[in-house]
Amino acid sequence: MKNRVIAIHLPQYYPFKENDEWWGKGFTEWRSVTSAKPRFLRHYQPHLPADLGFYDLRLKECRLEQIKLARKYGIYGFCYYHYWFNGKLIMEKPVELMRQNKDENFPFMLCWANENWHRNWEGGFNKVLIKHDYNLDDDKRHFYYLLPYLTDERYIKVNGAPVLCIYRTHLFPDIDKTIDLWQDLASKEGFRLYICRFEDSLHFGEKYMTDKIDAAIEFQPFINSDHMHVGNYISRISRKLCNKEYFNYLYSYPKLVKKQLSRNYKDLSYKRYLCAFPSWDNSPRRKGRSFTAFKDSSPELFEKWLNHISTTFEPFSENENFIFINAWNEWAEGCHLEPDLKYGTRFLEAIKRAIID
16 A cells, blocks of 8 residues: 555534533534634535434444544545643543444544643633643653553554654653553563654654654644645635624635645655645634635545645655644544545545545
8 A cells, every 4th residue: 555544533513521510511613613604705614424424433433433534535544642740630431431432343543632722612712721731750650541552453664663653742841751651661562663743734844853753744734834825825804794803713725735736755854745725714622813714615626636746755664654634533623534424435535536546
């Protein structure tokens, strides 16, 4: 297989204690998704699920249906977000249940989403709900929690090394010390780790790489970044249109794709895996606040972008052949491969044609 397509997966869709406390009894992302409304002319909202419906990821039947759909259209595996705050776990239940159920025979890797959580939905970004304090004792505890996943036969590897992603390496006081500790612990268990860092539009490039980090992963969309040349296409929706006292930021998906098609992926200066996204609109999570969206996305443009990646990206080795998609199911950010009522399976069909067929 020339390229392995990895879809980033949000294990949010079930009620749990913290969400009950922060947002109200029974809250899940579906509440944000279904209450979204159009906020400018021809604004596509709400995004409503089709084939899989409003699922609950505590149910193995729902997880198995996700796997069945992903496999049908050529997705190689999922990259699940993993939330660890000094031993406190959030949204862990679906992934723990998946690991225990060997019938869910689908490759996976983990990404430690190591940002503090803030009260974004109500506009109070500076109010911290839960935070992480970095120290090596905690890193050791964290490794041994991860160990059963890293040694699972379904876990995605590069030359035998489990791929462990970190969402924001720049938040560590010394990321190399953490990686050295993890590699030492992994060596005692008979393996090494393949460490990747996610790149965002503010923290990208070789200056964020160290010799302890094996590769970077683009985390699209890159917004307001000269690196991706997207900021040129910003427009502000007027207060009259939005009926709000704030600006909303719209970007052109067609112009973004046009720029992507001009990139020479054979000229990468360091190991960086490429990423594409089908659409983006975080207005469901930004009620009463400014939001960001890409206008005029389509399965056809997404396919052109993926086809360009597939035909120009040269894997770094036989196993270092990942292409990432953001995301499998970020419904509250309008960023999902799972079928909706407007497009059905067309974004999934685009992957199969562009990369697999």
